[in-house]
Amino acid sequence: MTDASAERAPLRDVVQRGLWFEEFEEGVRYLHRPGRTVTEADNVLFTTLTMNPQPLHLDAAWSAEQPFGQRLVNSLFTLSTLVGQSVGQLTQGTLVANLGFGAVAFPHPVFVGDTLYGESVVESKRESASRPGQGVVVLAHTARNQHGEVVATASRTMLVWLREAGERMPATGSTTGADDANGGKNAEVSG
Secondary structure: OOOHHHHOOOOOEEEOOOOOHHHOOOOOEEEEEEEEEOOHHHHHHHHHHOOOOOHHHHOHHHHHOOOOOOOOOOHHHHHHHHHHHHHHHHHOOOEEEEEEEEEEEOOOOOOOOOEEEEEEEEEEEEEOOOOOOEEEEEEEEEEEOOOOOEEEEEEEEEEEEOHHHHHHOOOOOOOOOOEOOOOOOOEEEOO
16 A cells, blocks of 8 residues: 555646736736725724824814815825735746835725725836846726726836846745746745
C-alpha cells in the first residue's frame, strides 16, 4: 500500500501580484471587485484617526440640519478606498512609488450604507529616463456608488517595475521570481 501524498508532486506556490509595466495597456478599463459598502464605523474611525473634527462627518444631529440632511462620508476615505481597491489587480508588489495625484473630484456625496465600486483606466505609460528598470504609469481612477453615480475621480501617477527588474527584486516570502503558466499574472515561488 502506498501513501497518496507521497505520490503527489510538490505543490507549486502562486503569489498574487499586480501588473509589471509591460502589462499595463493604455485605454483598458480595469474593474475592481468586490465593491466596498461603507459603514458608520469606517467613517467615524477614518475621520477621527486623521484628526478631522468636521461635524459633517461626525455629528448626526447637526448634519441633519445641513443641505444633505445627513452625515457625509469623509471624502479622503472615499479616495483611499478607490485607490485601495485597485491594488490587488494593478500594483500589489509591482509598485515602486506613488508619484502624485491630480484632478481629484467628488461630484456626488457618499453616505453611510453606500457601496463603492472602483475602476481604473490606463491613460499613459512610459519608461523612466532616470530610473532604469522602472516605468511611469498614469491612471484615471473612478469610483461609482451602487446606483452607478460617479462619486470620486482622480488622476494618479505612479512608478512601477518593468518585469525583468521587478523579478530580480525579492518578493515577500518567496525564493524565486519566475512566472507561472497563468499568463504571467502571478509570480511562482518555490516552497
